[in-house]
């Protein structure tokens with residue numbers, strides 16, 4: 408697949424076929440993604456690739472704790488709630504997804520169902536947890552590097568016909584993930600990536616989210 412086609416075609420996949428993903432394929436994708444640059448080549452990332460019974464235990468634990476109202480215990484900072492243009496963009500993509508799924512604005516049950524789907528890692532056959540070495544926790548470069556490798560990972564997967572959704576939902580109950588994935592204390596849990604073969608009949612998978620234009624994002628200095 409041409410690079411431009413991967414970048415233009417990739418979108419988050421939130422509905423999967425149950426078919427397994429071969430381990431060798433995931434190893435190949437990780438090896439490619441790990442060619443990403445990192446600060447001073449420190450490569451602060453670790454990947455915990457989970458499937459089968461341990462992943463089912465994570466889904467069950469996340470569901471149980473969220474339904475019980477146990478406060479979230481994510482291991483990363485999220486800052487202030489979104490406002491202004493950022494809130495508008497958040498609402499924009501949510502509207503696109505709900506509209507595709509036929510979820511009405513006032514349908515609390517269906518909305519809750521959608522949220523729980525995220526806590527179940529969208530029922531994907533594989534979940535990759537990205538963690539980083541705790542000793543590097545104070546550097547913003549660490550988050551930057553994890554983002555770089557994650558973006559490469561989802562694009563490498565897409566180029567092979569696999570879909571992903573990067574998500575925070577899967578790791579909001581971090582003790583569940585830490586226990587069932589066996590993540591050591593010297594690593595901080597950063598993000599989850601659901602991965603599998605896209606279900607082309609799942610309406611939300613067709614959603615193409617919007618982007619602000621280049622002229623809003625970029626300033627060119629010294630060109631004229």
Ligand SMILES: Cc1cc2nc3c(=O)[nH]c(=O)nc-3n(C[C@H](O)[C@H](O)[C@H](O)COP(=O)(O)O)c2cc1C
Pocket residue numbers: 417418419421500525572573574575576577598614615616
């Ligand atoms: C850091 C990060 C966290 C995200 N968390 C979630 C999440 O918890 N649930 C979800 O459904 N999507 C999540 N997403 C996916 C974004 O909603 C999605 O990337 C964005 O709307 C752009 O859509 P696209 O990936 O289809 O281009 C997350 C993406 C990133 C990069």
